[in-house]
Amino acid sequence: MPDTMIKICGLKTPEAVDAAVDAGATHIGLVHFEPSPRHVSLSDAAKLRRRVPDSVKVVLLLVNMQPAPTGEALDAVQPDVVQFHGNETPEWLALVKEKTRYEVWKAWGLMNAQSLENVLAYEGKVDRVLYDAPAKKLPGGNGVPLDWSLLREYHHRIAWGLAGGLTPDNVVDAIRATGAPLVDASSGLESAPGVKDIDRIAAFCRAVREA
Numbered sequence: 001m002p003d004t005m006i007k008i009c010g011l012k013t014p015e016a017v018d019a020a021v022d023a024g025a026t027h028i029g030l031v032h033f034e035p036s037p038r039h040v041s042l043s044d045a046a047k048l049r050r051r052v053p054d055s056v057k058v059v060l061l062l063v064n065m066q067p068a069p070t071g072e073a074l075d076a077v078q079p080d081v082v083q084f085h086g087n088e089t090p091e092w093l094a095l096v097k098e099k100t101r102y103e104v105w106k107a108w109g110l111m112n113a114q115s116l117e118n119v120l121a122y123e124g125k126v127d128r129v130l131y132d133a134p135a136k137k138l139p140g141g142n143g144v145p146l147d148w149s150l151l152r153e154y155h156h157r158i159a160w161g162l163a164g165g166l167t168p169d170n171v172v173d174a175i176r177a178t179g180a181p182l183v184d185a186s187s188g189l190e191s192a193p194g195v196k197d198i199d200r201i202a203a204f205c206r207a208v209r210e211a
């Protein structure tokens with residue numbers, strides 16, 4: 001089985017970015033969404049992006065942004081991947097995928113078996129679906145695990161990843177329960193909202209490698 005990919009999201013400082021890269025993350029995530037405690041401005045995101053070696057992919061997370069600001073954000077940061085974490089439609093994401101060079105991911109709040117069927121509206125229109133727990137006060141970054149049993153032995157038609165409340169303590173169980181090819185963690189690696197804990201980043205990556 002190929003190694004599980006690891007995305008460490010919500011990084012705001014050069015130290016946190018370096019820690020994720022050094023720990024073996026395959027993807028690092030930058031959140032550009034003002035209500036989030038993990039928000040980074042476009043100029044800071046662009047600076048952080050430039051620290052990341054080519055071997056690690058940079059994911060820019062946006063929420064329900066209009067087309068013009070989306071284009072401005074992508075031009076400013078030049079990520080490898082854009083993660084849409086709101087109510088973006090399949091048609092809009094298909095257009096982004098067709099017209100730009102970026103890999104397109106759609107975060108999906110997984111509620112029940114029906115919502116696994118509903119996400120198929122994005123098949124062929126995005127490069128990956130990232131399953132998260134359903135939105136709460138924020139659309140994501142809430143530290144809440146989804147019901148992993150929904151994904152057990154599911155035959156996926158879209159490349160996918162698992163997010164939602166993952167921590168160094170539960171990620172091995174999450175991988176075993178779902179077979180996730182990519183795991184994504186943010187608030188579970190923090191000492192306070194928006195403050196990444198470097199030891200927890202390292203522990204998370206170590207746990208995934210040992211899973």
Ligand SMILES: O=C(O)c1ccccc1N[C@@H]1O[C@H](COP(=O)(O)O)[C@@H](O)[C@H]1O
Pocket residue numbers: 009010029031033036037038061063085132138139140141142143144163164165166184185186187188
């Ligand atoms: O991190 C945020 O603040 C955030 C804000 C808006 C949308 C998504 C957000 N985070 C992403 O949500 C998932 C799950 O996060 P967690 O591990 O449960 O904290 C992940 O992709 C975060 O990057």
